[in-house]
Amino acid sequence: MLPRHQPASPHRPCPALNPPAPSDSIARFSPTPVPRIRHHVNPLRVQFLETGAEPVALPAAGDVEVELGCADALFLFERAPARPRVSFVGVEIREELVRDVNERAAAAGLANLRAVFANANTELDTLFADGRLARVYVNFPDPWFKRRHRKRRVMNADLARAIHRKLAPAGELFFQSDIFDLALDAMAVIEASGRFENVRGPWSFLVDNPYGARSLREVRCEEKGMRIWRMLYRRVDGEAGAPGEEESAAEGVDE
Ligand SMILES: C[S@@+](CC[C@H](N)C(=O)[O-])C[C@H]1O[C@@H](n2cnc3c(N)ncnc32)[C@H](O)[C@@H]1O
Numbered sequence: 001m002l003p004r005h006q007p008a009s010p011h012r013p014c015p016a017l018n019p020p021a022p023s024d025s026i027a028r029f030s031p032t033p034v035p036r037i038r039h040h041v042n043p044l045r046v047q048f049l050e051t052g053a054e055p056v057a058l059p060a061a062g063d064v065e066v067e068l069g070c071a072d073a074l075f076l077f078e079r080a081p082a083r084p085r086v087s088f089v090g091v092e093i094r095e096e097l098v099r100d101v102n103e104r105a106a107a108a109g110l111a112n113l114r115a116v117f118a119n120a121n122t123e124l125d126t127l128f129a130d131g132r133l134a135r136v137y138v139n140f141p142d143p144w145f146k147r148r149h150r151k152r153r154v155m156n157a158d159l160a161r162a163i164h165r166k167l168a169p170a171g172e173l174f175f176q177s178d179i180f181d182l183a184l185d186a187m188a189v190i191e192a193s194g195r196f197e198n199v200r201g202p203w204s205f206l207v208d209n210p211y212g213a214r215s216l217r218e219v220r221c222e223e224k225g226m227r228i229w230r231m232l233y234r235r236v237d238g239e240a241g242a243p244g245e246e247e248s249a250a251e252g253v254d255e
Pocket of ligand 1 (some may be wrong): 071
């Protein structure tokens with residue numbers, strides 16, 4: 001059964017760009033001053049389909065956790081210090097943010113955290129070997145509300161397939177958003193793929209974030225008392241792909 005419909009909340013630009021006064025953890029890990037960066041990048045523009053990304057150098061062993069669309073990577077900065085044997089990689093399409101994350105990781109002495117400039121929708125195969133990732137996070141992706149812009153939404157059938165390939169057996173896919181329609185859209189894609197098991201049961205949201213780390217947008221939403229729609233999936237193998245899956249794949253390229 002589908003979850004009950006909730007009205008979409010108005011989406012504001014990614015708070016990593018113009019944050020209000022920082023809370024404790026943000027003050028520790030966020031950039032000051034905040035770099036001046038454009039709000040949205042269209043991931044389907046030809047110039048962003050291939051950014052020149054290269055394979056990420058990773059230790060031969062040890063878990064790898066990846067946030068797609070990490071922006072300032074607060075979520076990874078909160079996870080990395082207590083887990084030195086785990087490699088944390090933020091994939092981000094805005095190059096200025098990538099530079100900034102890497103400078104702050106170096107300044108904080110976090111050798112296990114880095115960001116890479118890449119398009120999550122087209123370059124995961126370049127970045128990571130199949131089966132190498134323990135966890136993939138998609139935290140508060142850009143909403144692209146207008147109908148004609150929906151194909152720019154990051155979570156589509158192609159990405160679900162790519163994430164499945166990159167995850168180790170039983171690897172985790174975590175998605176969260178404060179916009180119900182967007183979360184439901186992502187849930188439909190992931191459930192229809194037949195490649196993941198919803199940890200809470202089919203078509204179910206998770207109430208809490210189980211990772212002990214919060215992204216900047218998550219912090220801001222919680223400060224405002226906004227509802228957050230979360231899903232946790234595990235990679236499953238066997239008969240992959242459900243009828244109709246191909247139809248929800250992103251179409252076209254924006255010139
Ligand atoms: C709304 S922000 C959320 C940032 C962070 N995850 C958070 O929760 O605070 C979405 C981020 O995803 C990035 N992004 C959008 N499409 C992308 C893509 N195809 N590949 C990589 N990053 C992308 C945007 O540049 C932006 O920084």
